[in-house]
Amino acid sequence: MNAPVLDIEGLDIAFPMARPVQNLSFQVGAGETLAVVGESGSGKSLTALAVMGLLPPRARIAAGSIRFGGRDLTGLKPREMQDIRGGEIGMIFQEPMTSLNPVMTIGRQITEVIRQHDGGTEEAARGRAAELLDLVRIPDPVAKLDAWPHELSGGMRQRVMIAMAVACRPSLLIADEPTTALDVTIQAQVLDLIDGLRRDLGIAVLLITHDLGLVAQWADRVVVMYAGRPMEIAGAEALFARPRHPYSQGLISASPRAQGDRGFRDGPLPEIPGNVGSAASLVGCSFAPRCPVALPDCATRRPALRQLGAAHAVACPVAK
Amino acid sequence: MTDMTTTTAMAPAGSRALRLFLRNPNAVAGMLILATVLFAAIFADLLAPGDPLTMVAQPFLWPGQNPAYPLGTDMMGRDVLAGIIHGSRVSLAVGLAATATSLLIGTLVGAITGYYGGWIDRVGMNLVEIVQTPPNFLLLVVIVAIWQPNLPTVAIGIGAVSWPTLARLVRGEFRAIRGKEFVTAAHSLGFSDARIIFREVLPNALPPVVVTSSVLVATAILMESALSFLGLSDPNRVSWGSMIGEGREMLRTAWYLAAVPGLCIFSTVLAFNLIGDGLNDAMNPRLAGRE
Amino acid sequence: MPLLSVEDLHVHYGSAHAPVRAVDGVSLALDAGETLGLVGESGCGKSTLSHAILRLGRPTSGRIVFEGQDITTQSRRKLAPVRSGMQMIFQDPYASLNPRQTIRKILTAPLHVHGIARGREAAEIVTGMAEAVGLGPDALDRFPHEFSGGQRQRIGIARALILKPRLVICDEPVSALDLSIQAQILNLLRRLQAERGPAYLFISHDLSVVRYISDRIAVMYLGRIVEMAPAHRLWQDPLHPYTRALIGAIPDATRRRAPDLLPPETGGRPAAGCRFANRCPLASARCLTEDPALHRASHGHQVACHHPGTSAAAAVA
16 A cells, blocks of 8 residues: 555544543555444444544544644644545535535535635636536536535435535545435445546545445445444455454344345344443453453453454454 | 343433432522422411401511511501512412413313314414414403402413413424324324323423423413502402502602512512523433533 | 235325325235335335335225225224234334333333233233343333333334234334344344244335345335245346346445446436336336336236346347
8 A cells, every 4th residue: 555545543532431432543545445334332433523623522532643644633723624624535424415505506515615625716616516516427417506405316415415525636535324324226326426436536435334235345445343443454355255353253144135045934143142332341352242252351351453464453362 | 132231220311300400500599499489388377477468567667677577567557578478379379370270271282283283283273373362461351350350260360371382382392292103103002092192292292391381380470460560369368469569659768668579579480480491401301411 | 815915005195186106006915924025215105005004094095904804994993903913113213112101111001002911910911021022121110211222122022012913014123223233133023923923014125134034025116016026036036127226236245346226316207107217227118108017927926017037238239
């Protein structure tokens, strides 16, 4: 990998009473898709918010660094962060319904973003907005500039969000559950679009998702998170071919997709017992209480990430 | 399942709200004022024995002039303190009875219109608008003028003009809650409408109703005072409003006659408003999360 | 005789001259103890259909027959005893439990309302049911907010099954849950069916979940069933282009960066003809004028398409 676009090192995110992300390190290289995958409470969305400087009021970065374009984002003033957001870092969220302003036309919203960051005349920005709508494959882009958000379907709205996110030629695109609210057939189209932009414009993509299928199909590399900590970091193909961490193994085999022709009349799904716990209460491995192969040590000593091959790291003493 | 063990033990929502309420200094101040008034009302016969309308000393004794009558006497030589103490009964009784009346009507109308919708809702809301169109107080004066000017009439009258606020509130809550899945679940379980209205939906609609009720008590006390001031309430009972009404003619020479009961009304109304605010903060789940 | 049969059911909303046809002529049958998966995207009418079957909404036309009894237009009073025979498990485990009632009250109320048991007898049934869904006896006196999503879904399942229904409609019961919890709930539904024998109508947008849990699958599109077949059959030999698109859109490691894409949506259905024609890679002139009916393609396999089983490549050639 060349110099990474985004380099997160030893990140801790803290609330007054909890530390929902602990000791997280990963890099995203130019033109690659890195997926952070996890269930609720894994800290994946907080990580994305930390990169964008949008942590909730009571949360703070307690340790570590987030390096982007030669700067540590954790030390920037809100004003400087504002210039980076929507400029060098583009963002797409889960809800295309609420992310667009309902009382402004599509064109107006895109031109505002362009003029905020690049300046220029209204006409130039409008021309660029039409180009962007064409880029995200919205049919009849010039006419669509005057459309209102409610006139578009969910999939089309998400395309508009993507157009706004890449309006200022970002080097990093953060996509937080970008297709969770969309139907499966639309979901495939939107991800195909994001992947095309990655390829054609060389944008690095940080994909935050709970959906293992998306990761398997679209990511180059994967960070599997559980209760605030990275469990496994690996290439996507290597991870799905041979998951090493007991949590990754459990998650992949529990998926109905992994059952093939085996139906429910043939036997139960392999399941991970118990509930998602919280990281704060545990000294040892956060997965230990649910882990089928936990050693006595696991409850008291936190396993560090260790390399198992060139691009594969696992935080588990049992994994081979 | 092992997942039982990982749930955090949380107190039921009710006791958490109570804890938040008791931690709010304004709400506690309101409770203290109300407790004082309540004490006076309950033990009025012990604190100030005898009829407060009898003449006991020379008229126009200023507060502090004679230690036997700490708040002085009025133009007819009646003890102001005794009047205040007995008057608290009227204010509280009318405030609470009026609120109970409007709770009964308002909740029933609001629940039924909000739950059923359709033509029932249209009829109910028309009724609400009819009651709300004339100014409340004017309507109250008419009601009291038509019936006897005694305390039950006054209380029911105030209730009868102030229920529309509650009806609108309860209707709004019911419309929001009736679409929730647990109500659909109740339908699919074959529960009757009455059971769904009173046992499934109503308990969920109560928090804002409780908050509004405390403010309604305050409003009712003010209305009763205003009626007494105009001499339209029960002439045989001392009330804070009637004391102000009688004292207003002496405002230049003996302003304390109007000021003392005025202060009582002010503090009691303030107390109910503080309690209402405190309840609102404590029962609002969004704010309760601040804990 | 099937446990449930739905015949040409229509549920329309809105005004008479421009109705929204949420359910637009659905026929299906469900045998005792069977699981029928109903899959479709948002707005296809699958939830409206399930509400109509439970008579929570009023059908516009058609017939619903449950255990031999026509319940399409029955009054609420006559419906009450039928209710205990068909129950529902909801999607949102947060919204579907009354936040102000303890679990004990939530589970006891149905027994009281249907006059099944009272007092100690009811308490025993409730404890037994809680145990069957994996909740300890200490759970009963707590409130819903004290539980995680997965545990709440267990409570919802206990409430649905406490009346011993013969039919349970599961409306996206695992969509709101984390993946590791999904498997637990699916296994619980599987075990309860084996022990107590209810039939499931399992509604989901997630074809891979439906594939695992169902004996047969019905695919719904804009208010109509477009294909219905045994689960393995539908998967191996999907005949409708929409079914193929749904299967092709499931993200999968075997199709790295190469999903099967439908053309982008170009708005609603055509005025006449097939409702899928505007998005269909196979659409012909006939598809724009003639609405295909659901017909039998082979034993147990029905499809509503003029070009069933044709691949897009063959159509181009």
